[in-house]
Amino acid sequence: MSSPPIARRLQRAFDADTRLGLALLAPAALIIGFVLLVPIATALFMAFNSINLQRSPNWTFNGLNNFALIGRDDLALAAIPRSIYFASLTVVLVIVASVGVAIVLNEPFRGRRLVRLLALIPWSVAPLAAGSTWYLLFYYSYGGINAVLYALGIIPEYISWLTDATLAINAAVIGQVWLSIPLASLLILARLQGIPGMLYKAAMVDGATAFQRFRYITLPGLRTTLLIVILITTIISLQTFDLIFALTRGGPALGTVVLNYAIYQRAFVDLRIGYAASLALILFGIVLIASLAVLILTRQRRQAQAYVAVTE
């Protein structure tokens, strides 16, 4: 007697390979499910609740009220454009500098291996510690930048870089650029090494100038890599927190509070949990829109998703 088709299909679906495959995947799936997916889903609900921590957490559904409150929260309203400014400037500076660094490190010269290694060092520095590093450079009395500029006679008096909000947020951008260049230039360099040298030789035979070779061979060859580096840098710099926490603590006068900092402040200092969750959704929305914009430009979604995974 032959078994009915459905049973056979079920049997095939749960053959030895499938069972083993699922069993090996299970520990990872459980951890990712319970520690990532469930909290993410919970956060979505929280954004539409007012949560009182005084007694045992007391949730009250309040619809879109949290989002309406954002309109009256000066800290958040200032933080959103500041984050966008911070990320945009960072991305532009990182791309320009990283292409330059990658081209230089792709040239043959003595000690190239060592230089490549040393140039990667800022990548391994904790963003928080990078905040401390740049604090010691920008700080008024002990700052390395004041010390050097003054000693060289470039500035007549020490400048108080971190007590002016405009100077301070740009100081933070410099710190973020310092952190981001190593990975960006490494990815670009890896791609540069894949562009056949023949192309450059042929172009030189045809009389192309250095600029023309860059414009018509290097840049098109880098197109996908550059868009991916833009994506990575955008996502990371929209979420800056550690660096600014160490560099300015959001000051002076809350003048360097970026969106992720505002969320931290509202959630874990003011304990306005539900409201903070709605702010976090806004951040996610901004990250998503920015990423989609870049992804549409690349038209290589699969590849780009993989790259996002590399960086986080």
Added chain:
Amino acid sequence: MTLGRKTALYLAVVVILLWSLLPLVWMLVVALLPADNLNSRPVNLDLSKLDLGGFAARFGDGSFRNAMLHSFIIASATTLACLLIGSLAGYSLARIRFSGKSLFMGAALATQMIPGVILLIPIFLVFRQLGLTDSMLGLVLLYSAFLLPYSIWLLRGFFEEVPIALEQAARLDGCSRVGALFRIIIPVAAPGLAATAIFLYISTWNEFLFALVLTLQNSKTATVALAEIQGQIFGAQDYTALATAAVLVILPPVLIAVLLNRYLVRSLAESAVKG
């Protein structure tokens, strides 16, 4: 190469090195020079009388020492957990034929797009309820979940590179699939595992926001301890303390990145090229 071009190239190399390293060198200067030298204008960079007192004070600070120890334990445990669980999952995705694989990988990678702070808000509530705040176990669990999707994705790639004939030979000799994973595939893919481990260790050591919100005394990490010293600077004006603490927090990841550079670059560059 013409002389002018060569000069320009070396000039550019010098600029890159100064930009990358000078900030860290200045931190070392602040950590080692007596305060008077730094207070004078112009600054007195007399390197003949270096003062190791700052580092001695750091090592004598029990709270800071404990924080470094906590970070060491948390980073090691997270690295091991992700390698083990990630290897099982990575092997499953690389070598076993069954449906639902792309759904799993898609869901796992999608979580990486979501800002960490979204996750932190509900986790903060749940940990408060469960009494899991200020425990190293809680942080290891969180970091493992956060880093697993990337680890699996990387390890799957490294396992796919191992020649399938090696595994088939082992199985003909009576090895089980899981046996082949641990006896053949993992040893052959060891450089890839090393690269993954470096990335995991550095990421965990450097994490700050989750540790800041979820730890107090018992599990305070090195970055949180550094942030505390940074916070005291406005009152105490103790720049030596800040610089020495920052140097010590930065040192382990930098050493790992420099000493194991070969593996690291392989993982960063190849994973990106493979896509």
